[in-house]
Amino acid sequence: MTERRLRLLKWLSLLGTLATLGVILIGAWTRLVDAGLGCPDWPGCYGRLVVPDGATAAAHTPEAPLEAFKAWVEMVHRYVASALGLLVLTLVGLGWRWRRRADYPWRLSLALLGLILVQGSFGAFTVTLKLWPQVVTLHLLGGIGVLLLFLWLHLRLRELAAASRPPSRRRLSPLWGLAAALLVGQLALGGWVSSNYAGIACQGFPTCNGQWWPATDWSEGFHLTQTVGPNYLHGQLHADARTAIHFGHRLGALALGLGLLLLTWREWRRPGLRPYLVGLLGAYAGQFVLGVANVLWWLPLGLALAHTAGALALVLTLALGAWRASRVGISRQASHEEVAHA
Structure with a gap:
């Protein structure tokens, strides 16, 4: 395992931890300003990847008038969450060659990837099921789960970089x-x-x-x-x-x-x-x-x-x-x- 790549993985996992904090807080802000349904569809917003103008929105979903501020709040949340997903894919890709090493947290990386995919599904259901409380609550808990997995992955990688063999645990x-x-x-x-x-x-x-x-x-x-x-x-x-x-x-x-x-x-x-x-x-x-x-x-x-x-x-x-x-x-x-x- 090259020291340079391990150091990169360690810092990327720390970045993921901090970014997940941001995603959760942006999600909370989205809910608090009633922007959870700012875009009535998913993954786009009124069929577009950016918030459209009022006429385009009305033509796409006439029963849900566009509120530009709320739509942008919702889309920013989606953009940041998508970037977080790309970061997880990068971590998995960089760690692929060490997947068979007993001291590398490969299963933890896969668990993180699996949970981030589930979170994406919950994000879609939050919109399509119109803020159904069960989904919204699970989406919050899933976000905290992603945060903990990122943190644990960072701690494992930092420990791996600092020692030639895993320390004993109690x-x-x-x-x-x-x-x-x-x-x-x-x-x-x-x-x-x-x-x-x-x-x-x-x-x-x-x-x-x-x-x-x-x-x-x-x-x-x-x-x-x-x-x-x-x-x-x-x-x-x-x-x-x-x-x-x-x-x-x-x-x-x-x-x-x-x-x-x-x-x-x-x-x-x-x-x-x-x-x-x-x-x-x-x-x-x-x-x-x-x-x-x-x-x-x-x-x-x-x-x-x-x-x-x-x-x-x-x-x-x-x-x-x-x-x-x-x-x-x-x-x-x-x-x-x-x-x-x-």
């Missing part, structure tokens, strides 16, 4: 799995809140609509087989169903916070992990404050976008902490410290 505590499961659940709840437009269904904090346990319709709020066909822009659910979704997201945030505190308490004895644990709690605290601010100030665009960015920071911090915790050096360091204090 089994993670089950608490890392619990924290990851709680975070995935909370991200799914956040996506469900967003896709059903339930962000301000609970007014006020810490109470919801003036009550500690508000009127809710859980069965309708979490009815995962909503009808395909209606336009889900601005949502279709009634107030109590949206309240259930929002309130569920608050309960999920509480569970996640407890899980992260438990993880921090259990792993604090490992000095090499402490910066990651502090960062994890800091990211959670920031998300908590942003969530409360969004409720109290009725979901302003900047704060809503910052809340998405905060969720990504939480994901990255947990992933980096888990990566660091899996390295044997931490375990040895902790063992020596425990012997010294004995």
Whole structure:
């Protein structure tokens, strides 16, 4: 394996990680400005690869009048996502010759390619199924999955470039799995809140609509087989169903916070992990404050976008902490410290 090509792959994977962050945030902005259906077709916009003029759009889809700003927002999102797909293809192509090497993360590269193709399909379904909440939520989770695979690929390539043989690894505590499961659940709840437009269904904090346990319709709020066909822009659910979704997201945030505190308490004895644990709690605290601010100030665009960015920071911090915790050096360091204090 040539050092030059390996270095290129390492930097391309880092670029992919940063670009995926941008794609997710642009996607969130697209949704927040109601531009998800700015182009009623896919992959083009009113049959064109660039946003057409009003007359062309009217001739193509007369029932969906052109709103140029929203159409351009949607198309910029598609352009950037397409560029990300090309970057993944480049990584796979450059790594092809080392696909049989045991120390090269070839399967990880293929997983990334597979997921980016699935994401492209979800992008199409988001438009053709008119913002069906199930697809929108899965599209968000898929984007976060792409981010994590890019990050993991970069870490593996950086490790490969720095050592002649892969370092030994240690089994993670089950608490890392619990924290990851709680975070995935909370991200799914956040996506469900967003896709059903339930962000301000609970007014006020810490109470919801003036009550500690508000009127809710859980069965309708979490009815995962909503009808395909209606336009889900601005949502279709009634107030109590949206309240259930929002309130569920608050309960999920509480569970996640407890899980992260438990993880921090259990792993604090490992000095090499402490910066990651502090960062994890800091990211959670920031998300908590942003969530409360969004409720109290009725979901302003900047704060809503910052809340998405905060969720990504939480994901990255947990992933980096888990990566660091899996390295044997931490375990040895902790063992020596425990012997010294004995």
